[in-house]
Each structure stands twice: as C-alpha cells, then as structure tokens.
Amino acid sequence: MDLKHILPKLLQRLLQALLVALLVGTLCFFMTRMLPGDMAYRIAAGRYGYDMVTSAAAQAVRVELGLDRPWPAALGDWWGRLLHLDLGSSQVTAQPVLLEIAQQLGPTVRLSLLAMSLSLLIGPSLGVLAGLKPGGWLDRVTLGLSVSLRALPPFLLGLLLVLLFSVQLGALPAAGHADHGGILLPALTLALGLAATSCRVARDAMVQVRASDYFAFALTKGLTPSQALARHGLRNVAAPVTAYLGVQMVMLVEGVVLVETIFAWPGIGHALVHAIFGRDVPMIQGTALVLGLMFVLFNALVDAACALIDPRRRQ
Amino acid sequence: MDPHPIARRRRRLLALPAAAAVMAATPLAAAPWRSAHAHDDGHAHAAGPLGLVGSDVLTVVGPWEMTGLDPSRSGYMFARMEVVQTLLEVDDDGQLRPALATAWHVSADGLQWRFALRGEGRYHDGSAITSASILACLQRAQARPGVLQLADIATMTLLGRELLITLRRPFGPLPYLLTHYSAQILAPASFDARGNVVAIIGSGPFRIKSLSLPQQFEVERHQAAPDTAAGRLVQRARYISVARAETRTLLVQGGQADLAFSLDPPSIRALQDSPRAQLVSAMLPRTTIIKLNAGDPLLADVRVRQAIALCVERQGIARALLRDPGLGATQLFPPSLSRWHDPRLAPLRTDLRQARRLLDQAGWRQGADGRRYRDGQVLALSLTTFVDRPELPLIATALQEEMRQAGITVRVVIGNSSDIPAGHRSGLLQMALAARNYGNLPDPVASLLQDFGPEGGDWGAMGWHNSEVTGLLAQLATRPAQDADGGRIQRARIAAILQEQLPVIPVVWYRQTCAVSRRVQGASIDPFERSYRISRLQWT
C-alpha cells in the first residue's frame, strides 16, 4: 500500500489518539476527584504507610500538593503540562510520572508481547487443526478447553500454573522478574486466556475457508490438500485472526492488571491498581493515557497487518 | 492475601524477657504449628532443580513496596535489610543499646538529652560518619512527618562529639524515637542539592548493590565476613516485594525464596510441613481493635459499647480466621506487652444474652424484623475497615454477623486505611476495625498518648475523654524510660479503665510468622521487626 493510502489512515489514528488522550485524561481526573474519602489522607497513607497516617501528615501533603486548589485550575494545569509531554509527578513517590511509566512500560510490553506471541502460537494453530475437521474430537476438545479457560479467573489460572510448573515440577520460577525465566508463567497465564478465544476465531475461519470456492478450486487444480492449506488456507485464515487481535488487546490490558499483581511483575497494570488506591491522580491519568495510546498504536499496527494479508483491505 | 500492598509495618514494641520466654515456651506448643527457632534440625534440603541452588543470594519476600528512598517512606525496608543504622538500637529485651551513639543521659528536669556520638566509622561510600552528617539527618527527619514530632523538640545542636537535644516538655521515650527508621542516618552523599534522597548510603553491615523501585533491591556485605565454622555467612541478599500471600508461599515452596514475611493463616498451614521451609513466629504487640466513636449519639451510651464488646466471639475469630486460639484478646494489651498486660483483669467475655440485656436497658428494643429501635430510630452502624491487612475484612464480616445476632445492623465499608483518620477528623466515623500497633514506638506510652489523649487519636479513642487516663499517661511520659518498674500502678489503672470504658474494643492479638528456607540457619524474628537479621544467617 502506498503513501496516499497510508496518510489518511495515519491522520485518522492521530485524531483517535488525541481523542483518547482528551477523554482518558479528563475522565480519570474527574472520577478521582469525585471519589469519596479525603485525597490528602489517601496520599499520605500511600506515602507513609497506613498507621503512620495522621492529620499532621495529611495536612503536610495537602499543602505540598496544593490539593485544595479549585479543580479547573488543576485540570488546566494538567493539560498545559501534557502539551509539552509532562505528565506531572506521582503524588505518592514524588517521581515524575513519565519516569515511573518508562520504568514500568518495559516489563509490561515484554510481558504482553511474549503473551501475545505465545497465544498466537497456541490458539490459531489449534484452531486451524480443529477447523479442518469440524465436529471432530480436536474440535470438541479445544472448544471445551476454550470455554473452561474463559470461565477461569486469571489469578486462579496463574495459581494453577505455578502449582504445576513451579512447585510440582520445579521447572519454572513462580515469580520475581529478576529470576531468569520469571516471565514465562505470567506470560503463559495471559497467553492461555487469549488463545482460548483466538483458537475459536481461527477454527471458524478455517471452516469457512474450507467451504469456499477458491479452496475447492485449489484442490481441483491439482494441489494436494496440504499444499492448498499452505497456500490458500492459512493466509485467508490469518486475516480474521489478525483483525481479532485488536479486540484481544483489550483483554490483554485487563489481564495484565491482575496477572502482574499475582506474579509480582513490576508493570504498568500493577502500578495502575496502586495509583487508584493511593488516589495518585497524575499516575492514574498517566498510566491510563499510556495504556490508551498503546491500544491505538496497536490497532494501527493490526490494521496495517490486515492490509498486508488481505489486499481487499487496502482499498 | 495482601491485595493492596501499600501495607506498611512498623517496628514492634519491647518484648521483655518474659515475652521471649512466653514465645519460646508453652503457648507455642498450643499454637497450631511448631515454633521453630531455625537453628534446629540440621538436615538441609535440596532447593529444587531451578530454585536457588548454588546461587548464594538470599531472597527475602514481603508485601511491602518501596514508594521512595526517603526514610519517612520506605526507610524501614533499608533498616530491615541492615543497610542503615540509627542513633540507638534496642535488643530483644527492648533495652536500649548503643549504635551510632555510644552513650546518652538526660538532665534532671528531663529537658536536656545528650548523646555521645561514635568517633570512628565510615559510610558505605567511604566518607566518615561525622557528627554534622548525623545532625543533618535528624533535623531533616524532624521536619518531615514521623515520630520525632511526638517529642516537643526545641533544638538539636552539636557539642563537640555530643548531640544535644533540648525539649520544651519532658518526654521519657525520646531515645526510642531515635531508634525509629524515620530517624535513620544516611551519608551526606545520599542527598541532592534540594535535600531529596537520591541514594541509600548507610553504615550497616550490608550496602545497596542495586535498586529497582518499587519492587526490589539487592544488597551485599560491606566488609566480606569470614565464614565461621558453623557455615558460610550470607554475603548477598535481595528483597522482592510480592503482593499476594499465596505467591509468597508458592515462592517458598518452589525454593525461590528463603525468607517470607507476613503470611496469611492458610499459607501458614500450607507451609507447616513443607520440605523446603520451616516456620518461625513471634507474638507482636499489635492488637486488632474496633475503634468506636463514643461521640456518636448511637454509641455515646457505654452500655451499647459494652454490648458490642460482648457480641465479639474473640476465641472463635482467632481459631477460625487466624487459626490460633491463643490470639483471642482478653484485654487491649497482649501478654507480650507484659508491662502493660494485666493478668488479673477480668477477661473480655462473649455473652450474647447479656449484650441483648444491656441494649434493652439502653432503650433499644428489638423490632419484628430483628433490628433494634429506640423512639423510631434504628440501631444501624457502619464499620469501616480496609484491605491493607487481608484478615481485617474477614474479621469485619464476622463481627457484622455477630452484632446482627444482637440486633445491631452493621454496614461494613471496606475502603482505604486513610478513611479512618479522615473519618476521625471529620467526626463522621462510627466504628472502624483496624490493627493498632502499640510497638509503633518501643515505648507504648508515646502511642497511648496519641490514642487516648484529650481529643482522642486517629487510631485510638474517638469522642471519648477520660481525664484520669490523660493524667496518668502524662505522668508516665515525663519519667525517663530507663527505670523499668516505675509507674506500674498507673499502667494497671489505665489498662483497667480502658477495659471497663471500652473506648476501643479489643478483638484479637497478632503473631508474626515467617517462613525460613531450610537452606539457611540462624533465623530468628526481631520482636520489633526492625531487622531481618540477615547478617546472622548462614547457609546450611
């Protein structure tokens, strides 16, 4: 696809990114503002630990952060700083939000990427095999698995995996990202959740492809079934699966929040939960913003990939 | 479980010889697991194929995250990993011990405190531990939220190698304040121009090797110590913050962690006969209490408070939720606080019938729907608690049901720990369930002054004032901390009044349990949780 096709898409994406930033930032801001409980006390608790929270500490925080400023000033301030990419600094750790996020983003991205690729390794391949024989035993088994995986909360799944691989087999470290291979179990936990759905998508796509005229034609042309699958099946199955990645990104983000906590993975989801508890508005805004933008970026990539796979998408 | 790992622990209170004895001896036999002071059975265990076999890094896991380098924030972690030192130390018996200060004495009027500072000694960066650097740290600590503000300090000055602290009012426990991590001593190079902490350069046996906030940091011995006959001493260690108790347990079971702190009861049971780890435990002066707003019209009547106290099935909660019947509180102060624990006090009882009777007397009649009414008003209370300590919501739920049996409608509000001090200030709080650490400072007097002072305290009484208690506390505060037995009468009286008046209702006491991998020996729990004592640990 040449430039004149890409440019409008790019602009559209940029617009979306802008909207996301606007929405996320403002929404988080107001919500955290409106939350019950005294922010000064919350933040103080976040900083000094809960039984060191005294009115004195809270007052100190209030003054330091100017929490009693009127909200328009605070919001305007946030926007102003956002313009030159300054997300402010965390109210709990007093570190610049960008710095904190920069630290946490790395692990999260690594985790997500590994999870994504693992899920793509597991899900679609099984799905294609299942789709080759709809109603066959593999189809039933994968269906059962995907349903049960969807019913299993991530933390429970993670726990089971740890019990199996770490405690019983002693094959993988349970947690602690410093340990070599510590990423595997959290990634697997996420990947299984994702594969559960992508497997079915691939399966259905495969069934459709098998029923298609062009697949039949490939066979009557004289290609062997395996050749037909390799040349005309997979690519056409890949299209819907890739398109589905966009949706999976949402699941991934949600999963990351839980899985990172379970496996003590120092990522952005973990940080988000903390920020919400600590009423750390800049952090919440920052993390949500980054997550949102990541989502936009990822979707843009997915679109590009779809266009690459399916020429019809390029028009 | 520790879903909200912003939980913080504070130092534990003096555990006196008696307490140590108690801990080592009988009650622990009764306790659902065998007390293990880890230098026991020598049979070492292979720590799993992956685990940490061969690796000589000791891994410590706990729920606490480092929210910053500033001593007032995560200073306790660096103290526990023996990176930093304070002016004074306390030993297991709660006696003050010299550290960076070698000696101290107080003037007759109790206003002038002199601390003789050690001459030699260097920080990890090689710079000398100068009196000036010490003074700077203390002044910095005083300016920030922390315990130093409890004492009414007028000035801190240097007289040669002596530190002179002048108070406006006598304050006996002052030396204990100086053992608090928020008063830890860092090298001048730790601070940037604006006085922010940019590095942790202490003077402890271990120095920081690498820091990755908020989740972990690694330390190594400053001066490599020779291996003793007993075995190789731990040279390197790291702390990893692991939010979930299950995960910590699994790490121990998987041979990935050598010390795991703050385990929840189910995990403790899971670890009891683990091939990889053994359990060490100590009773700590932390009591889970119901904080009552005696100023609230519904709770103003002491009979209602007593009724609530009578509803609480302390033994049941201890057995079912903490899995340790010994922890049911018979009074506010646990036995480990033997100077304050008064065995002769009539223990708190559970007596539903009596509770009902009291409520009836207070004019709360049970309606058809089981709830209690007084001239049209229903007896409905809110119980605020938080998830920093996973057991709290569970206990709150239990209490809710127990009070319902007496006809008291309770709404459990699970929020953020800070809602309690905030609610205390706004006066809107009705009841709160919290774990109060009377070892926040080695001498509980300071804490009690906070909690039961004239206008009550964030974590203590609310809308309750008893001039006698205030007076007694004032007397205790002014007398120097040394003379062990002075003021027994006052303490007993205070305990008695609290037992009778119930400004706060004790529910259960607390026991710290730590899982220790069989790869190491020599582990023991610091009753004050000031230190993990990794410098004493040896590989088996």
Next chain:
Amino acid sequence: MSILSSSSLPEMQAGPRRWSSAQRTGAVLLGAIAVMALLGPWLFAVDPARQQLDLFLQPPSLAEPLGYDPLGRSMLARLLYGSRLSLSLALLSVLSAAVPGTLAGILAPWCGGWTERVMAALADAVLALPGLLLVLLLAAFAPGGFWPLYIGLALALWVEYFRVVRAACHILLASPQVEASRLLGFGALYIVRRHLLPALLPRLLTLMRFGLAGSVLAMSALGFVGVGLQPPTPELGVMMIELLPYYREAPWLVGAPVLVLLSTLLGLQLLAPAQEVT
C-alpha cells in the same frame, strides 16, 4: 458450493428447525442453572449470612453438600444466593450494554456522514480506555455498591457491540434485500426487525456470551483489588478471590463458584447456533 446451489436437492426441502443434541444439552444445563439460581434459595432454605465460627472449613457432608466456608457459613447457601446475584448482575449489565450498543451500531451507518464519524471516534476512544479501570474507578465511588459496578460494566461493554454491529450493518444496509424492502415501502423498524437483527443475532449472542463471563470475572477482579460488593453479600466473583487462599485446605470452596460460571458458559456455548461466529 455454488455448483450445488443451482441444483435442487431434497435436503433443500423446507423442514421445522430441529435442535442438535448439543443445543439440547446446553438448554438443559442452562435450565438447571436457572432453577438453581432462582429457586435454589427457597429449596435450600439456609441463611447465607448465618455463621458458626466453630464449623469453619468443615468438609462437605450430607447435610451441607458443600461444607462450610472460613467463617462457618453454609457454602451451598452462599453459592445459591451468589449465583442468583452474579448471574442476574451479569445479565443485566450485558443487556444494558448490548441494547444501546446495538442501537448505536445500527444508527451510525444509517445516518452516515458526520454522525457516524463522531460516534466511531467516541467509541474508539472509549474502547482505548481500559474497561477494568473504568469499573475500578466507578466501584471506588461507592465501595460495595451494586449500581456503580453495574454501570461500570455496562459502560465498558457497550463499545464492542457498537463496533461489531456497525461493521455488519454497513454491508447489510447496502444489500438488495434491504433495498427491495425499502422500495416495497417498508419502514426503518421493519428493516431493523426483519433484516438487521436476524442477521446480527449470532454475532450479538457471541458477544453477550463473552460479556456474561467477562462481567462475572470482572467482579472477581474487583474483589481481587479489594473493591467488590459489600460483605456479607455472596457474589461468585468475589467468592472466587475470597476463597482462593484456601485452595489447598478446601479446594471445593473456590472450585464451586468457578464451576457454576463454567457450566453457565458451557451451556451458552452449546446452545449457540452452529453457524455462530466465535
């Protein structure tokens, strides 16, 4: 294949739509769960809040098929009440996400032009906002409240319906069948009722199935970070996380709610029409 479509085989004869055995199983399963959730509390009349601390973690017995939870409360009673609450909450939030989402998804391509662009942009933005964050924030408003959770879930879920429906409607609205109906003078309502909804139904069903599981799991996620429903309300998701620590001593406790959710999903999956897009 197209070769077949021209020849009229006997299989082309009209016949009453028959249910596959799988679908029948699914229906039975769902029926059972519905009965359990709706009638259970009456059939097994035990107060789920009644606690006997000395019975904590008692293993299952004839009298108490699921034993007692850590507070000595009847696990079965809690499970029954929990299923009712969770499933109805899930259903409610899914429906209240599906209906507006679908309507918007039909409206956007129908109006086209700027209306559609704006709606699409908005949807994208909302989609990019992590749903869990939305629910978390809303849940933090009134801790333990039922409505914030419900609203949060609905707000987080509607976008998916919008996206899917919109994409499908673009094609449908341009199709001859709709054109013909328009020429014959049929109005918007008819076109929605006869053309759009039947075509969308399979996709919608899939989404709703996912949504159902999603919202129950979201509950557990909230319990996980400490903002679930207020105790002692029994709720499947919160139960999952509350009972997790006892997975070793009493696996059946944490297993029970998961099993309920699992069989619900399974039932829905089996019931789903065969050609449904997953």
Next chain:
Amino acid sequence: MSVAATPAALRVADLTVWQGSHTLVRRVHFSIPAGGVLTLLGESGSGKSLLAQAIMGNLPGTLRSSGSIEIAGQLSDAADSGARRRGWGRSIALLPQEPWLALDPTMPVIQQVAETYELVSHAGVDDGRDSLRTARAAARERAAAALDSLGLQAAAAKYPFMISGGMAQRVAFLATHAAGAPLMIIDEPTKGLDADRRDEVLALLLAARAQGMSLLCITHDVWLARALGGQLAVMRDGEMVEQGPAAEVLATPRYAYTQRLLAADPACWPAAPTVPVAPVTGPVIAELRQVSKSFGKHRLFSTVDMRIHAGEIIAVTGPSGAGKTSLGNIALGLLKPDVGTVVRAPGLARTAFQKIYQDPAAAFVPTVSLRCSLQDLMRLHALDWAMLESLLVRMRIAPVLLDRLPRQVSGGELQRIALARVLWMKPALIFADEPTSRLDPLTQQDVMTLLVEQARALGTAVLLVTHDADIVRCVADRQIRLE
C-alpha cells in the same frame, strides 16, 4: 453412438448418483473421444452439475455414486473418487462455475497460475532443473507467458477483485489448464455473461479444442452448444434423454423436451411481441434530464435524457460496466445523479416504482418464509391476498412453496414469486435488472413472457436491463444503449 477404438478421453458407464434412496442421476452412459467435445444441455436441476461432480469425484458428502468412469484409459469405479482425485489437474481439470469466487482473493493472479505449473505439472523438474527456486522461477515465466497469450499481461500482478469477470474466467482457465490435463470439464461457463464476454469464453474453449483438449461442457446456452459442435447430450431429471452429434440434435431434436429446450433459446422466440408495439403516447411517469453518474474516476455515463411512458417496455443495453443498473436505480430514485434531475410524475404512490433483481434470492428476507414476508407486505399496504394468489396462479407457483425459505426455492420459481410480489404492488414502473440472466432457457422464457404479458396487462412500464439482443428484439418497444 460410436466408441472409438483409441482410448476415449472420457468414458462414463452406468453412472448413478443417489441421495439416500432418492436417485439424482440415473444410469448415464457416454464417452468422449480424444480431442472430442460433449456438450451437456439441460435446465437447472436436471443433474448436469452433479454428473460433473461425480466424474470429478468431488460430490458433496451426503451423495453416493456408482458405475464406472474411464479417463484416458484409466478405469475406476465411480464410488472410488480417490482414484480420480489423484488425476486432478494432470489428467482431468474442472473450469469452475463462478471463476471470480474460485480465485483466491488474497493472491496475485500470476501466482495462482504459476503454482499450478510449479506444484502440479512440475515444470522445473521436467526440465531437469530440480532446485525449488529455479522450479518456482520457471513456473513464473511460464505463467507470465500463458497470461500474455490471453492478453492478460496487465492483470498479472493484480488481485482477483481488481479484474473483470471475463479476465477472472481466463485466469481460472489458465490455472486449470496449466498442468496440461487432456480432459477439461466446464461448468456453466456463460452463466450471466453479456454477449461480448460470451464470445471470449467461446474463443477460449475453441482454442483449448484446437490444442487437442477434450471438453465436457455443461451449459444451458443452446448457441454455445451449437458453436462448440461435437457431441450433444440433453439431460432431464437426471437422465440423459437424447444424445448425438450436435448439428443433428440441434437441427432435428427427437424428444419433445429437447424441442422445448431449443425453442426456449431467445434466438427462437416469436419475433414480434403479441401486441403491436404500443406507440409511446402514454403519460410520462418519469423523466431523466441530462443525468450523469460516475464512481470515483470511472465515468459511467453523462447527460443522458430518458422519458418513461406508462406501459412501455424499454430495454437498456450496453457493455458491462456501462452503468445500466445505475441508470435504472437513478430512475427509481435509489441513486442520486451527479448532475441532472429526475422528475417523477406527480400523484404516483411512493411504491409505484419497483425493481426485480438479477439474483432473486438476494431480494428476499432470508430468515423467514416467503409467506411470512408476503404477509408483512399485505399488512403494510392492506393488500388483497386473493389477488396475490391469482398472480401466483398465473406465475404457476404452487402455494406450498410459500412456506419455504427463499433459499429453499429454485431460482426460476423465486424470480416468478418476486415478479408476483412486485405486480401485487400495482406499480407504474418495474425496473428489471437482468432478471433472467442466471436462469436456464426454459425458466428464462417463462419469466420473461410472464413479465411482459403481466406488464402489458396492467399497463406497467418496464425498464429492462439485458445483454441479450434477442430478448431485446422480442420484448422491447424501444431500447436505450449505453456505451
């Protein structure tokens, strides 16, 4: 029929196809000499396509077949499809019915041809160059050459959705033909094609013949049978009713059915319409003034003027892509012209203009029975059901059909129902967009005559898009040709 001594390209003996106990193709015998042609003529549903599938060995799973099939001397039992599958592409090829759908939408045209050379005919290997890369390169060269030979060099790099149906057919032909199978089965090659594209197809087939290929051509186009020559066989209800040299059979059909089939060819329709061409005197019901339409850069037509009078039948003709359909849609008001105006005669009901589609199945609500959607219509306009029933009688539609779903009714029947539905509305204008191009001759004649006579009877104007000059000649009062 005479069977040559040389091994026939295809010999089919006693071929029968069942579904359960129900026979779909009954005891068919025929053979095609090497380099010969057999054209299978018959209306849809006569089992032509099933026969082809049985020979190929790709019958749908629910069907069974028996008998024997001999391909280039290779005898195999009809039931044993595997035997013939192995020969796919090499000894027997199938030119699919909808070439456009048969090409992989995600693969460039040249590759789809090249892969047959590479994987099926092993071009490279034959030349002794066995390394994969060279084999692939060689395959590409040969594919490129082949595309050139059919004037497709421009399309080589394109994707199927970018090329016209005619090109797609040629590409499909090359892909099928590449492995050099001596026998090719061609299934309805001219279905729904306009005149000039039909000729392309014919040229293609004749070229194939010239190369010595034997063809089994399945069609309902009599003219194609005539043009191809060779043998001709007529099928009805799964039986082969007549077969012989094409010229003979076409000249003197022995069976009544064959005669009807031949008579149904528009070329043989009674020349003049029953009523004398109505002078265009009726009131104008719609007028297009100076309308132009273009999609993107592609300009369909510009400044077209058209007046439609009540009761006249106007044929709109022109090459595919000339905008015939768009013009009609503009007249109906479904489409807005870029410039120019459309004026509707005042006082016409909102539903006075109706449309009949090329594919009737696409014009009905797919999920409900025909009866249901017709009843919806009745309720909407308070129509008279009896009238519909009488219409259906005239359309020779058994009422029971109404209880089926649209896809459960054959194309001809459905088109007639669609016609009835439209007439029920008492329209002033019917826009018939190639209403019969996908139907076999008998049904086509049926539908077309019904359309005309009903329109005439009700005084409804008809705007008829067709590419069949004969039809125009027979039915239209006048014609508008778009270039």
